[in-house]
Amino acid sequence: MIDLFVAAEAEIVSPPILQPADVFLDTAGEDIRRRLFVTTGADGEELCLRPDFTIPVCREYLSRGVPGRVATMAYMGSVFRQRPGESGEFQQAGIERFGETDRPRADAEIFRMAIEATELFDVLDPEIQIGDEGLFTALLEALELPLPVRRRLRSLFGDRAKLEAGLEQLVARDGGDIVAHAGFLGALAGANPEAARAVVEDLLAIAGITAVGGRTAHEIADRFLQQAALKAEGGLTREKADTIGRFLTISGDPVKAARELDRFQREMHIDIAEAVATFRARSKAMKALGIDLASLAFRADFGRNLDYYTGFVFEIRDPARRDGKPVVGGGRYDGLIERLGARVSVPAVGFSMWLDRLAGVELDGGLA
Incomplete structure (x- = not known):
C-alpha cells in the first residue's frame, strides 16, 4: 500500500495525535463532533485525539508552503473516535491531493487508487457507492x-x-x-x-x-x-421542494445517471448543466483509467457524514462484511483549506481506509 502511495509521488506525513478541538468542532460535522475524545492542555486549550487524518493533513499542508501549490500527502496510523461496538482506537491509512486544478482527472485518479488499495486486501468485487454533492449545491443555487x-x-x-x-x-x-x-x-x-x-x-x-x-x-x-x-x-x-425531491430519486450507473440528470433539467426547467458537465467529465476520466462504470452505483441523495465535502464522494464496501460498514471512503473538499485559514480556495481530494475493517491490521506507532 505504501508503494502505491509512493508511486503517486506522495510524501508520507504523520500529524500530531493531539489536535486543537475547535478545528474539528467548526469544520468536521456533527457525526465527528459527538465522537471526539476531548482533553484540556496545561494552558487551558481544549484538545482532542485526532478523529481522522484529513483535517490534520490539511493543517500540515498549510504549514509547509503557499496554499494552492500542488502536493500529495499520504499517512498511516491511529485515529480515535467513540464507536459503539468497535474499538475507540483504530488504524487508518489514506492519501490527500492538493492544488490539482483538473478536478475530474484528480477525482478519477484518487478513486482508482482507492480501488487498487482495496484490492491489496483481497476485496476484489467491492460494492461501490458514489455521489456528487456539487450537483445538489448547483440545484439549490439554480432554484434561487x-x-x-x-x-x-x-x-x-x-x-x-x-x-x-x-x-x-x-x-x-x-x-x-x-x-x-x-x-x-x-x-x-x-x-x-x-x-x-x-x-x-x-x-x-x-x-x-x-x-x-x-x-x-x-x-x-x-x-x-x-x-x-x-x-x-x-x-x-x-x-421547489418537489423539484428537490425529484432530484433525490435519481440513481443508476454514471452513464444512466447522466441521462437522468439531463431529463431532470428538461422536465423541471432547471439549469445545472455546468455541474452535470463536470459529472460527465469525471466519468470519462474514470473510464479512461480502466474503471468499469457499470460497477458503480450513483445516488443523487448520497453524501458522507462530514460537513466539508463539496463535490465527488464515494464509499467502498466489502460484501463479506455483514455490518455493511464502509472500508474506504473519500471525496472532494475544495473549501476546507480556506476554512482552516488560507486566503484562497484550494482544490483537494482524497480517501481514507479503515484498516481494522479490512484485515484487522495492527500497526505500531504509525509510519513516519
Whole structure:
C-alpha cells in the first residue's frame, strides 16, 4: 500500500495525535463532533485525539508552503473516535491531493487508487457507492433559494430522512424552531449579523452554555441567525421542494445517471448543466483509467457524514462484511483549506481506509 502511495509521488506525513478541538468542532460535522475524545492542555486549550487524518493533513499542508501549490500527502496510523461496538482506537491509512486544478482527472485518479488499495486486501468485487454533492449545491443555487434555506438543506444532505423532514418544515414555515423562538428571532432579524451573534453568544455564556450536542456557542448563534433570516425572507415553496425531491430519486450507473440528470433539467426547467458537465467529465476520466462504470452505483441523495465535502464522494464496501460498514471512503473538499485559514480556495481530494475493517491490521506507532 505504501508503494502505491509512493508511486503517486506522495510524501508520507504523520500529524500530531493531539489536535486543537475547535478545528474539528467548526469544520468536521456533527457525526465527528459527538465522537471526539476531548482533553484540556496545561494552558487551558481544549484538545482532542485526532478523529481522522484529513483535517490534520490539511493543517500540515498549510504549514509547509503557499496554499494552492500542488502536493500529495499520504499517512498511516491511529485515529480515535467513540464507536459503539468497535474499538475507540483504530488504524487508518489514506492519501490527500492538493492544488490539482483538473478536478475530474484528480477525482478519477484518487478513486482508482482507492480501488487498487482495496484490492491489496483481497476485496476484489467491492460494492461501490458514489455521489456528487456539487450537483445538489448547483440545484439549490439554480432554484434561487434564500441563503439560509440553502445552508439548512446543505447541512442535512446525506441523510435522506432528515433532509425530507427539513424540506417539509421549510415548506410549512410555521413549525419547529421558527415558532418556538418567534419573538427572539424577530428581534434578531435585520440586525447587524456580528452584533446579533455577539448577543446570542453572551446569552449562552450567561447561562453557562459552551456547547450543545457537540455544537459550539458560535455555531448555536449562527443557527439562530439562520432561523431569523428564514423568518424574514420566507421558507420554501411546495413546487421547489418537489423539484428537490425529484432530484433525490435519481440513481443508476454514471452513464444512466447522466441521462437522468439531463431529463431532470428538461422536465423541471432547471439549469445545472455546468455541474452535470463536470459529472460527465469525471466519468470519462474514470473510464479512461480502466474503471468499469457499470460497477458503480450513483445516488443523487448520497453524501458522507462530514460537513466539508463539496463535490465527488464515494464509499467502498466489502460484501463479506455483514455490518455493511464502509472500508474506504473519500471525496472532494475544495473549501476546507480556506476554512482552516488560507486566503484562497484550494482544490483537494482524497480517501481514507479503515484498516481494522479490512484485515484487522495492527500497526505500531504509525509510519513516519
